[in-house]
Amino acid sequence: MSNQRAFPLELLQQPSSEKLTYFKGITVPHKNLKEVLNVLKTNILEPADTSLFLVFGSTGIGKTTLRLRLEKLILEEFLEELRQNPGLIAVAGVEVNSPAQGKFNQSDYYIRVLESLNEVLISYKVDYAISDDPSGDLKPVPKTKQNNAAALRRSMEKAFTHRQLKAFMVDEAQHLFAMAGGHQLLNQMNWIKSIANLTKTVHVLFGTYELLNCFTVNGQVGRRSQDIHLARYHREFPQDLAEYSRVIQTFQRYCPLPKEPQLENHCEYFIDYSVGCIGILKNWFVRALRISLEEDAKTLILQHFQKTELSPARRKQIRQEAESGEKRLEELLKDDEEIYNSNSNKKRSTQSRNQRLGERKPQRDPVGIDSYEN
Numbered sequence: 001m002s003n004q005r006a007f008p009l010e011l012l013q014q015p016s017s018e019k020l021t022y023f024k025g026i027t028v029p030h031k032n033l034k035e036v037l038n039v040l041k042t043n044i045l046e047p048a049d050t051s052l053f054l055v056f057g058s059t060g061i062g063k064t065t066l067r068l069r070l071e072k073l074i075l076e077e078f079l080e081e082l083r084q085n086p087g088l089i090a091v092a093g094v095e096v097n098s099p100a101q102g103k104f105n106q107s108d109y110y111i112r113v114l115e116s117l118n119e120v121l122i123s124y125k126v127d128y129a130i131s132d133d134p135s136g137d138l139k140p141v142p143k144t145k146q147n148n149a150a151a152l153r154r155s156m157e158k159a160f161t162h163r164q165l166k167a168f169m170v171d172e173a174q175h176l177f178a179m180a181g182g183h184q185l186l187n188q189m190n191w192i193k194s195i196a197n198l199t200k201t202v203h204v205l206f207g208t209y210e211l212l213n214c215f216t217v218n219g220q221v222g223r224r225s226q227d228i229h230l231a232r233y234h235r236e237f238p239q240d241l242a243e244y245s246r247v248i249q250t251f252q253r254y255c256p257l258p259k260e261p262q263l264e265n266h267c268e269y270f271i272d273y274s275v276g277c278i279g280i281l282k283n284w285f286v287r288a289l290r291i292s293l294e295e296d297a298k299t300l301i302l303q304h305f306q307k308t309e310l311s312p313a314r315r316k317q318i319r320q321e322a323e324s325g326e327k328r329l330e331e332l333l334k335d336d337e338e339i340y341n342s343n344s345n346k347k348r349s350t351q352s353r354n355q356r357l358g359e360r361k362p363q364r365d366p367v368g369i370d371s372y373e374n
Contacts, residue, residue, distance in 0.1 A: 005260065006253040016293040019256040023289055027065050028250045030278055031243050036230050040070055043226070044167045044202050045077060050226050051196040053204045054173070056211040057230035058322035060280035063206045066230065067093065067169050070204070074167055087162075092116045093169030099178055104188070110152035113168075117159045125151045153195075160199035173205035177213060189214055193224055209325025215332050229329060232276035232322060235268050244271045247278060251285050252300075257292065259299035266302060273309055275318050284308060 011022055029037075040053060057063060071091045075082075078090040094112045099105065114122045125148075160168070170176070170192075177188050196203040205211065215227065233240040245267040252261045263270070274281040285300075287308035292300050310318075 004253070006250075007256050011256045012258060014256075016290075019293060020286065020290060022256055023254060024286055026251070026254045026282075027069065028247050028278070028282075029069070030247050032231050032233070033062055033066055033069075033278070036066060036228055037069060037073070039228060040204060041073055044070075044074060044204075047202055050224060051200075051202055052193055052225035053202070053228060054211045054214060054225060055204060055206045055228045055230060056209055056325070058232050058275065058277055058325065059208060059318060060275070060277040060283070061230050061232055062277070062279040062282075063230060064171060065279065067171055067204075067206055070167075071169065078166065089117060089163040089165050091167045091169065092165060093171060095171040096173060096175040098172075098175050102178065104176065104178070106191075107149045107152055110149065110156045113156050114152070114159060117156075117163060117165075119155065119159050122152075122155075125155045157195065157199050160195075160201050165199070165201045167202045167204060170203060170205045172207060174207035174210035176205070177210065185213060189225075197224070209321070209328060212325065212328050212332065233271055233278075234276055235271045240276070241267055241271065244276075244281075247281070251282070255285075255289060255300055257289075257297070257299050261300035263300065263302065263305075269302075270305075273315065275315060275322060277318075277322075280310070280318070284310075 007022065011019060036055065040055070043050060043053065055063065055066065071093065074091040078088070082088055082090060092113075094109075094116050096109065111122055159165075176192065177185050192203060192205070195201075211227075214225075233244050235241055235244075245264050248267060248270060249264050252263060255261055270281060270284075274284055284305060288300055288304040291304045291307055297304070
């Protein structure tokens with residue numbers, strides 16, 4: 001049995017805190033995550049005219065795990081270039097904080113971005129312009145006339161360009177658009193698109209289904225962006241159930257306990273109580289493992305999970321938000337199909353109306369014996 005365990009066996013002799021830390025670091029690639037990962041990797045390594053990607057899904061679906069794995073892949077891809085030029089930064093990212101009183105602070109965002117790029121002297125960024133001095137020399141704009149946000153943005157754009165950043169990740173991106181009014185939403189989308197275009201850096205925005213509000217902002221933004229759905233798993237679909245079972249078995253092999261758990265027969269229970277989200281399942285395993293370590297148990301059993309279930313109210317809330325987002329996405333995709341079909345019908349209708357009076361319809365004239373007899 002020892003040869004089948006996926007963790008270092010010496011870990012069994014370590015304290016419980018070490019075992020928990022080890023298990024928290026385990027990530028299991030699964031089908032839905034790998035599909036999205038491949039799409040993003042291809043577009044970052046071979047960028048076309050799309051510079052903005054919006055990745056959305058339910059809370060606990062694994063968006064942060066996806067971002068970390070994507071960053072790791074990009075670093076591996078550009079490792080040789082980074083060794084030759086230590087000044088390069090292949091990938092960086094920030095987590096957007098929730099705006100206070102519904103007002104997004106762009107200066108704070110620029111500072112966080114500059115910090116993620118290890119920029120120095122961030123507090124001393126100054127906007128230069130032509131002064132009123134008769135000599136016409138470039139001098140700092142007086143503090144009374146300085147726009148701090150403009151100076152920070154210019155510094156951020158220069159850092160992106162000079163560091164030759166390949167991709168920039170924005171986690172919890174729905175907070176960028178947590179502002180009232182469609183006009184504000186349009187301004188924010190144009191703002192982030194402008195940064196991506198000017199710096200020629202692919203921006204990947206990770207967020208909840210609230211990012212769906214960006215679907216219909218305007219055509220210009222739509223042409224430069226791509227929407228990617230990280231879907232959850234459903235127990236009604238046998239292929240989803242099989243994938244979930246495989247993930248559970250993988251987690252079992254990495255549990256640093258003397259005896260490997262045998263829980264795959266309860267797959268429907270796990271997929272139902274974790275709302276089909278691998279991230280929620282992973283955190284559930286961590287909580288159950290903590291209980292088993294406290295009890296000095298030899299393995300994980302179902303009772304450990306029953307003690308650490310999410311409350312019914314929380315599961316209900318997560319499920320409602322997920323189903324609402326999926327329904328909204330389905331309606332948007334359906335609208336696209338209806339618009340396409342409507343345009344096709346209009347085109348056919350227009351073509352028929354454009355036929356001139358007296359013009360014969362294109363058809364084969366009768367020939368042969370029937371024609372002669374007539």
